[in-house]
Amino acid sequence: MLAVTNIPYPSWLNPADNTWQLVAATLVGLMSLPGLAVLYGGLVRKKWIVNTMLMVFVGFSATLVVWMLWGYNLAFGPQSHFGPTGSFWSGFIGHFTPLSTAGAEQGQAVSGANTLIPFHFSTATLAYFQFVFAAITPLLFLGALVGRLKFKAWLLIVPLWITLVYCVNAALLWGGGFFAQKGAVDYSGGYVIHLSAGVAAFVGAAIIGPRRWQDRENAFPSNLMMVAVGAGILWLGWNGFNGGDPFYAGADAASAVLNTNVATAVGVLTWLLMDMFFSRQKKPTFLGALNGMLCGLVAITPSAGWVNGTGAIFVGLIAATIVWFAWNYLSRIRPFSKVDDAMGVVYTHGIAGLVGGLLVGILADPGMVQYGVTGAHFKGAGSFSVGGWFYTHSFHQLWEQFLAALWIIGWTAVGTTIVFTVVKYLVGGLRETDEVLSLGDVAIHEEEAFPEPTFGEPLMTPSHIHPDNV
Amino acid sequence: MKLVTAVVKPFKLDEVKVALTAIGVSGMTVTQARGFGRQGGHIEIYRGKEYEFDFVDKIRIEVACTDEQVDQVLDAIVSAARTGSVGDGKAWVTDVERVVRVRTNERGPEAL
Numbered sequence: 001m002l003a004v005t006n007i008p009y010p011s012w013l014n015p016a017d018n019t020w021q022l023v024a025a026t027l028v029g030l031m032s033l034p035g036l037a038v039l040y041g042g043l044v045r046k047k048w049i050v051n052t053m054l055m056v057f058v059g060f061s062a063t064l065v066v067w068m069l070w071g072y073n074l075a076f077g078p079q080s081h082f083g084p085t086g087s088f089w090s091g092f093i094g095h096f097t098p099l100s101t102a103g104a105e106q107g108q109a110v111s112g113a114n115t116l117i118p119f120h121f122s123t124a125t126l127a128y129f130q131f132v133f134a135a136i137t138p139l140l141f142l143g144a145l146v147g148r149l150k151f152k153a154w155l156l157i158v159p160l161w162i163t164l165v166y167c168v169n170a171a172l173l174w175g176g177g178f179f180a181q182k183g184a185v186d187y188s189g190g191y192v193i194h195l196s197a198g199v200a201a202f203v204g205a206a207i208i209g210p211r212r213w214q215d216r217e218n219a220f221p222s223n224l225m226m227v228a229v230g231a232g233i234l235w236l237g238w239n240g241f242n243g244g245d246p247f248y249a250g251a252d253a254a255s256a257v258l259n260t261n262v263a264t265a266v267g268v269l270t271w272l273l274m275d276m277f278f279s280r281q282k283k284p285t286f287l288g289a290l291n292g293m294l295c296g297l298v299a300i301t302p303s304a305g306w307v308n309g310t311g312a313i314f315v316g317l318i319a320a321t322i323v324w325f326a327w328n329y330l331s332r333i334r335p336f337s338k339v340d341d342a343m344g345v346v347y348t349h350g351i352a353g354l355v356g357g358l359l360v361g362i363l364a365d366p367g368m369v370q371y372g373v374t375g376a377h378f379k380g381a382g383s384f385s386v387g388g389w390f391y392t393h394s395f396h397q398l399w400e401q402f403l404a405a406l407w408i409i410g411w412t413a414v415g416t417t418i419v420f421t422v423v424k425y426l427v428g429g430l431r432e433t434d435e436v437l438s439l440g441d442v443a444i445h446e447e448e449a450f451p452e453p454t455f456g457e458p459l460m461t462p463s464h465i466h467p468d469n470v
Numbered sequence: 471m472k473l474v475t476a477v478v479k480p481f482k483l484d485e486v487k488v489a490l491t492a493i494g495v496s497g498m499t500v501t502q503a504r505g506f507g508r509q510g511g512h513i514e515i516y517r518g519k520e521y522e523f524d525f526v527d528k529i530r531i532e533v534a535c536t537d538e539q540v541d542q543v544l545d546a547i548v549s550a551a552r553t554g555s556v557g558d559g560k561a562w563v564t565d566v567e568r569v570v571r572v573r574t575n576e577r578g579p580e581a582l
Contacts, residue, residue: 220514220521279518287517328518344517 012108014120020249021125027240028132030233032060036139039230041449042223043287043343044146045215047440049222049449052146055154056139062158063135070096071134071162072127075170076111079177091177093168099127111176119247129244134166137193143343144201147211147219148437151444152427157419161200165415169196169408183397184404185364185386187256188245190302190356191408198350199412201341207420208430210340212437219342222449224286231290235264238297242304252369256304259312260297263304266316267296274324291327294348295320299356305369306360306386314363319355326351357405361398364388471569471579472540476531476561477503478551483529489550493542495533496582503530509557528559534566536579 009015037056041049063071074094083089099105109119109126119126138158142149169192171177173184186192210216221227242260246252271292276284299319300312307315327347330336336346366387388397424430436443478486483500490498504525511524535543540563547561571581 218521219519220516281515281520283515285515285517291517 010108012118012120013122014249016249017119017247018121018125020253021121021129021244021247024240024244025125025129025132027237028129028136028244029060031237031241032132032136032139033057035230035233035237036136036143037230038226039234040143040146040343042226042228042230043221045219045440046222046449047442048147050441050445050447051151052142054445055142055146055149055151058155059139059142059158060135062155063138063162064131066159066162067127067131067134068100069098071167072099072130073097074163075134075167076126076130076175079171079175086181088178091172091181093171093177094175099123126247130170133189133193133241134162134170137166137189137197138162138200140194140197140349141201141204141345144205144341144345145208146342147215148431149208150427150430150432153423153430156423156426157204160419160423161416164419165196165200165412166192168415169411172407173404179400179404179407182400182403184400185306185360185397186302186357186404187304187306187360187369188242188301190298190353190360191404194298194301194349194353195357195405195408196353196412198346198348198353199409200416201345202339202350203413203416204420205341206335206339207417207424211342212434215437216340221287227287227290231293235261235293235297238264238301242301246305246369252305255308255368259307259309260300260304262309263300263312263316263319264293264296266313267292267294267299267320270317270320271295271324274321278324279328291323291344291348292320295323295352298349298352299359302353302357303360303364306364306388308365308368311359311363311365311390315356315359318359319352322355323347323352354405354409358398358401360386360388361395361401362388362390364391364397366391471566471582472535472537473564473566474531474533474535474540474543474547474561475564476533476547476551476559477505477528478531478547478559478561479553479557480527480529482551482553483531485550486531486547489546490533490543493539493546495535495539495543495546497533499532501530501532503528507557507560526557534569534582536582 033056037053040052040056044052074096077094077097079091079094081090082092105122105124105127107123109121109123111119138161142154145154172179173186173192174180211219238260239257243253243257246256268289269292272284272289274292275288276282279288296316296319299315300307303311303315327344331344331347339346341347364386366385369385386397387394389395420430431437432444441448476486480502487498505528506525509526511522511526514521514523531547533543544561544563552558568577569579569581570577574581
């Protein structure tokens with residue numbers, strides 16, 4: 001029989017929780033690489049595939065370096081307490097400290113403001129899990145900017161935006177900051193990630209200006225099969241996105257996964273039927289169905305563990321319907337008609353995230369997730385659930401959700417404007433020149449997605465062309 | 471010698487090939503092509519936006535033959551590629567001054 005003392009990890013660590021958290025984090029990471037890389041690559045014109053995919057990989061890398069140096073502790077570390085306890089400035093952000101020592105990585109993970117019971121895995125696990133969420137956020141608003149954003153500008157936008165916008169929003173809603181203390185909830189990032197990405201997409205696209213009109217007129221996608229691959233990875237990757245946020249590999253995780261999938265399925269079908277019966281062309285389209293998929297995924301994100309199965313079905317139905325109308329009609333009205341959001345991020349992420357976040361205040365079932373519950377009947381420190389109007393007949397939760405949404409929209413708009421303006425002066429403009437834009441990948445990277453060599457055999461040895469080769 | 475060039479609907483290619491082989495044509499060159507005629511283009515919808523595709527996919531067939539074979543070749547192409555609807559394509563005949571078989575350097579009708 002194995003002696004308990006031989007287990008090579010501390011007693012506070014639960015291997016199932018730790019494993020699930022790392023698997024969930026990896027699933028979320030796959031949503032960016034290769035998920036968004038091939039989804040975007042398939043949606044842009046052929047001449048923009050390489051540029052778009054590289055920006056996805058680079059954004060992911062830049063966020064991780066920032067995360068290790070200061071991002072994690074700024075968003076999730078102990079709070080700075082700039083003001084009196086309970087005030088806004090008391091729960092604003094954490095500290096600018098790196099996550100670099102053995103003790104910092106190997107120790108038990110705790111929530112920033114100690115509002116939850118300590119987790120049953122290490123800080124490294126929590127930091128990596130939270131990193132993949134941070135990383136996907138700028139990659140989402142990248143979708144609005146492709147096809148004209150200067151590559152150097154992107155290298156600076158990501159670290160600055162993560163620091164100024166993402167870390168602050170995450171600390172306020174997730175790190176135990178002001179809005180968390182007030183009672184606003186965001187299960188997995190409907191606000192901190194999707195609403196914020198949608199606002200940043202819209203503001204960023206407005207500042208950079210539209211793509212060339214020739215590119216907008218000819219904006220047909222390069223490869224729908226790659227779009228299918230990326231979209232499929234997003235959907236199933238979302239099992240980690242929402243399934244990882246109970247932070248325990250228990251029944252809550254399973255409910256969040258199931259709710260996520262049913263909301264998404266309903267989103268797909270809703271958009272498809274809207275297209276078939278109410279669109280001008282009356283055709284079922286693949287890319288339309290995928291918009292519905294995104295609406296379901298995004299809208300269930302803030303509520304995945306708070307609503308029950310019926311609630312999840314309504315979330316998918318309501319979000320996909322509202323976003324369908326926004327996509328088809330709101331997009332014709334100023335200011336939406338004047339801003340070239342290349343992939344419509346403000347609709348499928350911004351509006352869907354807002355709708356989902358508000359629906360928490362209506363549909364959340366108090367019998368669902370109870371954070372911090374370790375045993376079947378344990379109602380110890382930090383355990384709580386969320387009740388929406390439908391169950392509590394009180395608008396309290398909806399009001400808290402509304403205030404948090406206002407903050408996210410306002411702060412993201414201001415922060416994005418600051419970041420883009422600063423970067424504009426640092427790199428001398430946010431756009432590539434029109435000549436570069438007309439050529440795309442080859443002009444910027446001297447690479448193309450589908451190189452077409454000639455079939456002739458070379459006449460000279462390589463050493464003639466490249467003197468370094470033998 | 472003549473060169474018959476035909477632009478036909480892509481799904482008719484195999485029928486044309488069989489018809490040409492049946493009358494003794496021993497080779498043809500096929501290229502994927504796009505063009506417009508009376509048929510016009512079509513619309514595709516991506517993410518709610520309509521895109522006009524002005525040029526229609528076609529197959530361009532080139533057959534070199536002797537002067538005597540020309541009408542037989544044209545008949546074969548017409549009977550095989552015809553559907554009766556707009557967009558069936560065109561075929562035209564041009565004079566060929568000289569033909570050479572690269573392997574043997576044969577010239578003239580023997581090279582066909």
